[in-house]
Amino acid sequence: MASSGAGNSNEAWGSRIGLILAMAGNAVGLGNFLRFPRQAAANGGGSFMITYFIALILLGIPLMWIEWGLGRNGGRYRKGHIPGMFAAIWKHPAAKYVGAIGLVVPLVVMIYYTYIESWTLAFAYFSVTKDYWGITTQEGMIGYLQSFQSIAPEGATLYHHPYTPYFFFIGTLFVNIWVLSKGISGGIEKLAKIGMPILFGLAIVLAVVVMMLPSQAGIGTTAWDGLEFIYRPDYSRLGEPGVWLASAGQIFFTLSVGMCTLSAYASYLSKKDDITLNGLATAATNETAEVVLGGTIAIPAAVVFFGVSGAMAVAQSGSFNLGFATMPVVFQHIPFGNLLGLAWFGLLFFAGITSSVAMLTPITAFFREEFGFRRETVAWSLGALCLVFGLMHVHWLQHGVLDEWDYWAGTFGLVVVAVLEVIVFMWIFTPAKAWESLHQGADLRIPKIFKFIMTWVTPLYLLFVLGWWGWVDALPILMHEKSAGGGPLNPADTPYITFSRAVIVFFAIVAVVLIKMAWVRNKYDDRKGFEEVDLSGEAA
Amino acid sequence: MSTAAIVFMAGSWTFVLGLMIFSFTRLLRDQQHFDPDGIGPAVPPKKAETEE
Numbered sequence: 363m364a365s366s367g368a369g370n371s372n373e374a375w376g377s378r379i380g381l382i383l384a385m386a387g388n389a390v391g392l393g394n395f396l397r398f399p400r401q402a403a404a405n406g407g408g409s410f411m412i413t414y415f416i417a418l419i420l421l422g423i424p425l426m427w428i429e430w431g432l433g434r435n436g437g438r439y440r441k442g443h444i445p446g447m448f449a450a451i452w453k454h455p456a457a458k459y460v461g462a463i464g465l466v467v468p469l470v471v472m473i474y475y476t477y478i479e480s481w482t483l484a485f486a487y488f489s490v491t492k493d494y495w496g497i498t499t500q501e502g503m504i505g506y507l508q509s510f511q512s513i514a515p516e517g518a519t520l521y522h523h524p525y526t527p528y529f530f531f532i533g534t535l536f537v538n539i540w541v542l543s544k545g546i547s548g549g550i551e552k553l554a555k556i557g558m559p560i561l562f563g564l565a566i567v568l569a570v571v572v573m574m575l576p577s578q579a580g581i582g583t584t585a586w587d588g589l590e591f592i593y594r595p596d597y598s599r600l601g602e603p604g605v606w607l608a609s610a611g612q613i614f615f616t617l618s619v620g621m622c623t624l625s626a627y628a629s630y631l632s633k634k635d636d637i638t639l640n641g642l643a644t645a646a647t648n649e650t651a652e653v654v655l656g657g658t659i660a661i662p663a664a665v666v667f668f669g670v671s672g673a674m675a676v677a678q679s680g681s682f683n684l685g686f687a688t689m690p691v692v693f694q695h696i697p698f699g700n701l702l703g704l705a706w707f708g709l710l711f712f713a714g715i716t717s718s719v720a721m722l723t724p725i726t727a728f729f730r731e732e733f734g735f736r737r738e739t740v741a742w743s744l745g746a747l748c749l750v751f752g753l754m755h756v757h758w759l760q761h762g763v764l765d766e767w768d769y770w771a772g773t774f775g776l777v778v779v780a781v782l783e784v785i786v787f788m789w790i791f792t793p794a795k796a797w798e799s800l801h802q803g804a805d806l807r808i809p810k811i812f813k814f815i816m817t818w819v820t821p822l823y824l825l826f827v828l829g830w831w832g833w834v835d836a837l838p839i840l841m842h843e844k845s846a847g848g849g850p851l852n853p854a855d856t857p858y859i860t861f862s863r864a865v866i867v868f869f870a871i872v873a874v875v876l877i878k879m880a881w882v883r884n885k886y887d888d889r890k891g892f893e894e895v896d897l898s899g900e901a902a
Numbered sequence: 903m904s905t906a907a908i909v910f911m912a913g914s915w916t917f918v919l920g921l922m923i924f925s926f927t928r929l930l931r932d933q934q935h936f937d938p939d940g941i942g943p944a945v946p947p948k949k950a951e952t953e954e
Contacts, residue, residue, distance in 0.1 A: 378929070407905060407910070408907065408910035411910055411914050415914070415917060552918065587903075589903060590904060592911075593903075593908075593910040593911040594904060594910075595907070595909045639925060639928055642921070642925045643922070643925035643929055646921040646922035646924075647919065647922060649921065650916040650918050650919060652916045652918075805929070806928060811935045863925045
């Protein structure tokens with residue numbers, strides 16, 4: 363059996379806290395501060411929280427442990443990518459090709475997510491320079507955002523040069539790739555150690571400021587009414603499947619399960635390292651950022667200045683309007699508003715970048731481990747690829763290509779990956795081996811009930827979510843009956859959407875070809891599996 | 903805020919903060935199984951041994 367060609371990819375985490383901060387940074391993203399409060403408010407408040415915590419216990423935390431377990435098991439054979447992790451467990455020629463989705467999904471998400479992340483960097487700059495000062499209505503700020511995105515309707519006021527979004531996108535992508543090129547310990551871990559404390563610090567400051575905001579003349583509501591808006595239980599909603607699906611979806615997005623990044627990070631651990639307690643700490647950190655801090659900033663601030671009905675209208679109009687249109691209006695009414703604007707968009711930027719740097723880790727690991735390429739070469743080459751296809755999003759945003767990728771990779775794709783992961787780790791590996799593997803070096807004994815949950819409840823819950831979404835959303839979107847963004851489809855956008863889908867299919871074909879090449883190059887035998895290596899890169 | 907909203911908020915915050923405090927307390931207490939380079943001991947050497 364050939365060795366895994368791992369000699370060129372020896373990397374490891376420098377410290378346990380660095381590992382947890384990087385994992386939590388990967389999980390804490392824009393969704394914690396923009397998507398969560400909107401979902402909670404729109405889906406029955408307190409009732410949503412009941413279904414949310416059920417989904418956390420039955421889906422989120424089990425999948426977190428499964429991804430850590432899958433990743434660390436792959437790391438025994440120096441496999442930081444899903445094709446290798448699947449092949450290490452499922453000794454079948456199809457395993458590696460099924461795992462191709464684990465290279466495509468994070469790459470696709472990284473490309474458009476970095477573009478969205480660049481908006482936060484741009485708005486941090488616009489806040490400091492008070493560029494949007496004087497635009498005091500939400501409608502006006504939506505126009506400002508559209509001007510920045512170069513999608514303003516004809517005749518609308520233009521506030522920016524057409525090249526402005528390109529400039530910020532390229533700058534954001536450059537920072538991401540630079541961090542990635544520095545490696546696990548020297549780049550990603552350092553970013554997490556700096557970025558996560560800043561993120562939590564800014565979030566705490568903003569939450570305190572928002573909760574102290576006085577009631578506005580003519581509005582009469584306070585931030586506490588905003589919390590009431592989020593947490594007021596509407597028990598009648600508990601019977602709606604949509605509420606259960608919304609909470610399951612939120613748990614999915616917030617914990618970054620199905621993105622293949624947690625498993626890639628965990629592959630840099632040895633079999634003597636704990637993963638059960640580390641995994642739980644990661645989930646707990648993310649949930650604190652989301653429930654305690656994420657729910658206390660945007661919606662309560664919107665309620666203070668626009669009342670409950672105004673905040674509800676904003677929440678229903680989309681997460682980005684809440685973050686990029688409502689909050690800038692709020693900041694203009696507060697002393698030191700430009701600095702608080704910097705804090706808000708800085709917070710979102712750090713939440714975004716600690717997630718996006720993780721997304722290229724699986725594909726970087728693939729090229730380094732299977733083809734022996736240098737880290738810097740892989741990082742900058744992938745950066746060039748992300749630049750080319752990222753420009754497609756910048757240029758064609760108004761044609762729905764970003765929504766299309768967000769749906770197929772960032773929504774539906776995540777659930778598909780998670781289903782495959784749980785089947786491979788819990789069913790093919792067998793529950794007994796999976797349980798034993800999780801507890802190697804464990805600092806925390808997982809309650810036995812979770813063995814049953816992870817074997818049966820989690821996969822069935824996932825299959826239900828996948829089936830429902832497939833029927834209600836995926837099929838109509840695929841057939842061009844509705845747009846991936848939720849609204850009716852503009853027929854003029856169909857060629858752009860078709861092209862964007864073709865790009866994803868192209869990525870998938872290239873991934874399959876590269877996997878085939880890697881297996882031939884390294885003379886892997888699918889039926890025998892890989893040779894185990896220790897983290898110094900030598901055969902064990 | 904209504905009593906029901908306060909109950910749900912307090913319950914949610916207690917759950918996530920409790921989970922975080924529990925996990926990080928255990929992390930700080932049990933520094934046994936972390937060996938990032940894969941070649942060191944599973945248990946860190948005691949202070950006295952290190953000094954020797």
